[in-house]
Amino acid sequence: MFLHQIEEDLELRLLQLYHADELFRLADCNRPHLHKWLPWLDFTISVTHARDFIKTTLQQYAHNGGFKCGIWYNGELAGLIGYHKIDWANKNTNLEYWIGKSFSGKGIMTKACRAMVDHSFTHLKLHRIEIRCAVENKKSRAIPERLGFVFEGIIREAEWLYDHYVDHAVYGMLDREWKPVNR
Template structure:
């Protein structure tokens, strides 16, 4: 995307900054130091073996024209790299998008993802004119699926063998959604 870098102020300690090539080193270092933790649920960890892999991912995000691309943000907690959050499979015609996220292990249980998802939903509904936001989580990934549950998303069902994890094993995926009118009526 070639437009200006977007920053979302979530709280005094949490900032979301649109992903840039300069984020590759911190992103790779975080992945590399937490392979076991992150790799349990994130298949890309096994394929991220060098900083150039992170650079290639970022280039692939940036290469998509703004009108067709997905916003991806670095999560900064107290100024430090904490993870990523963003949209994938955005369907502008049908005004729907999926939110994906991952967070460094030391940053867990601080409300960072819950607050960041709320901020990204507000961005989707107010600035992107999205009507439906979806979050998909592996059935056994309790920390991840607690986010949509906590934020009032509706559980829609199970996508059987919906994601191929590291080790060439499939996992079922829980699908959650929230509509713009539900978000607004909840006082957000």
């Protein structure tokens, strides 16, 4: 099981089935905050959907394809972060994340992303990490920019978001560019 203590009040934990109620509550009460950027919210309408999502992420972890973590802040589930999938042949992955509104603006997601990127390069020995964000999602884009990722360009109409396409800004980090977290 993956557990990473970032700070005394901040940790990443591999999602488990018993987190389904808490995960659903967090997503459900943050619908207005998250809806603009996350199309899966319309398909997450019960705890069963959260449980199915967790089952899928546990299968991904069991098959060494990456994992999703809950972000716990002061003992409370604040958001999610994880690898979309790990491409072992090319040693790369995409990092994805979201956070509840009441936890936003505290530096939590930047610290969680830093920890996951560091884990990717230090422990998993990956070569490249990519973060894609909707071009207009300035808060999400600020994270890779803050962490020193290179802006690599825009993928036009990369994602269908309810009733329209959105462009994605693509950021990349190579292992040789990363400055590891001090231990």
